[in-house]
Amino acid sequence: MEFVIIDSSQDGAQAGLPAVASGACRVPDAGAVEAEFAGVDGTLVQRRWAEAAVAVRFEQLAPAAAFPVVPGRRWGPGWWWSATTGRHVMHGSQAMCMQLMVLDRDPQVVGLSARPVRLIWRDPDSGRARTWVPQLFARYADGRALLADCPAASTAAGTRAEHAAAVLAAACAAAGFTYRRLVAPDKAVAANVRWLAGYRHPRHRDAGGLEKAVLEAFTTQRPLMAGAAAAGEVLTALPVLYHALWHGRLAADLIRPLGEHTLVAPGPVTGDGEQEQHGR
Numbered sequence: 001m002e003f004v005i006i007d008s009s010q011d012g013a014q015a016g017l018p019a020v021a022s023g024a025c026r027v028p029d030a031g032a033v034e035a036e037f038a039g040v041d042g043t044l045v046q047r048r049w050a051e052a053a054v055a056v057r058f059e060q061l062a063p064a065a066a067f068p069v070v071p072g073r074r075w076g077p078g079w080w081w082s083a084t085t086g087r088h089v090m091h092g093s094q095a096m097c098m099q100l101m102v103l104d105r106d107p108q109v110v111g112l113s114a115r116p117v118r119l120i121w122r123d124p125d126s127g128r129a130r131t132w133v134p135q136l137f138a139r140y141a142d143g144r145a146l147l148a149d150c151p152a153a154s155t156a157a158g159t160r161a162e163h164a165a166a167v168l169a170a171a172c173a174a175a176g177f178t179y180r181r182l183v184a185p186d187k188a189v190a191a192n193v194r195w196l197a198g199y200r201h202p203r204h205r206d207a208g209g210l211e212k213a214v215l216e217a218f219t220t221q222r223p224l225m226a227g228a229a230a231a232g233e234v235l236t237a238l239p240v241l242y243h244a245l246w247h248g249r250l251a252a253d254l255i256r257p258l259g260e261h262t263l264v265a266p267g268p269v270t271g272d273g274e275q276e277q278h279g280r
Contacts, residue, residue, distance in 0.1 A: 026124040027167045030174035034120040036131075038062045049119060053175035059085075059111025059139045064118045067092030080104070082112050083200040083246070090114040095152035096135050098190055099182045101197050103138050107248050111139035117147075121167055132164040134179070145177045152184075192254040199242035208236035211244075218250055218264050225260035 035052040038061055039045040047056075067077040067090065079088040080100045089112050091097045096114075103109050118133045134147040147168060149161075165181060172179040185193065205211055213231040222230075224241065231237040241264070244250040251268045252258065 027170045028121045028124055030171045032121060033167070033171045036118040036120060037064050037116055046120070049171055050175060052117070053145075053172075053177060056117075057111075057139075058116040058137045058145070059113045061113055061116035063090055063113075063115040065115055065133045067115070081201075083202075084109055085112055092135065093150065093152055095184060096150040098184060098193075099136060099148070099150045101193050102182075102185060103136070104200070105193060105196070105246060105248075106138075108140045108142070109138050110141050111137075113137045119168060119171060121171075123163075130164070130167075132168060134168065136182075147172055147177055147179045149181045151181055186255065188257055189254050192258050195258060196242050196246040199239050200246045201243075204239040204243035207239050207243075208232065210237050210240045213237070214240045214244060215249060215266075218266060221263050221265040223260060224252070224258065224262045224264050227264055 033049040035049040036046045077092045082104050115133050116137050120131045136148040138146040168179040210232050217227040217231040228234050228237040249267045252264045
């Protein structure tokens with residue numbers, strides 16, 4: 001069988017909109033879509049997607065395909081240490097690394113992996129075999145699952161990406177999954193998340209034995225620096241404070257740059273995850 005490899009990392013997407021074909025786009029029946037993934041011994045296994053989606057823990061799998069190394073680009077594949085899973089997740093671009101940070105901070109996410117599955121189908125129009133490797137997989141605490149791509153550009157997706165997105169969206173919906181092309185966060189939110197990510201490791205949780213004092217300093221809303229000073233020595237308290245902000249034990253508006261006057265409050269009320277990751 002001839003396979004046409006379509007690399008999802010090479011296509012952009014229009015910010016805020018799903019990447020679906022602008023014209024008519026026939027998609028195969030979900031039962032005709034195949035899934036290829038790495039087995040426990042590292043060899044590739046191929047099963048019907050409908051069966052694999054139910055039986056396979058994609059969040060535990062190694063990548064089914066390596067990230068491409070593009071000559072001339074300053075950014076190559078790397079690793080993100082996940083506070084959610086306690087292990088490294090591979091990424092292939094700055095855009096993907098940013099989305100990993102956002103998902104890693106989402107309290108509803110319990111599992112993350114990179115490129116764990118290749119979906120294979122036959123195009124209903126041309127009859128040619130097509131494949132696509134989504135960049136990210138996330139598992140949520142309530143059992144929901146997300147397959148996603150992380151386009152770097154805000155321009156419209158290419159035709160192949162649009163067609164693949166339509167197929168993946170239909171296949172995922174049939175299996176109870178969701179497929180999305182993730183929109184990059186606003187610049188201020190991205191900068192704040194990157195800053196807080198530097199304090200995600202557990203070693204910062206109770207640095208200097210100040211965790212209790214820091215949390216008690218913000219039982220009511222107050223400016224960030226004032227609370228840090230009230231908790232103890234500021235340079236020791238700040239990493240604890242940032243760690244608590246990362247994990248949601250404390251909350252702040254991340255739409256604006258973090259600073260000494262940022263208002264910090266007790267952790268947010270439970271929500272849908274989507275609201276928390278943008279508004280904490």
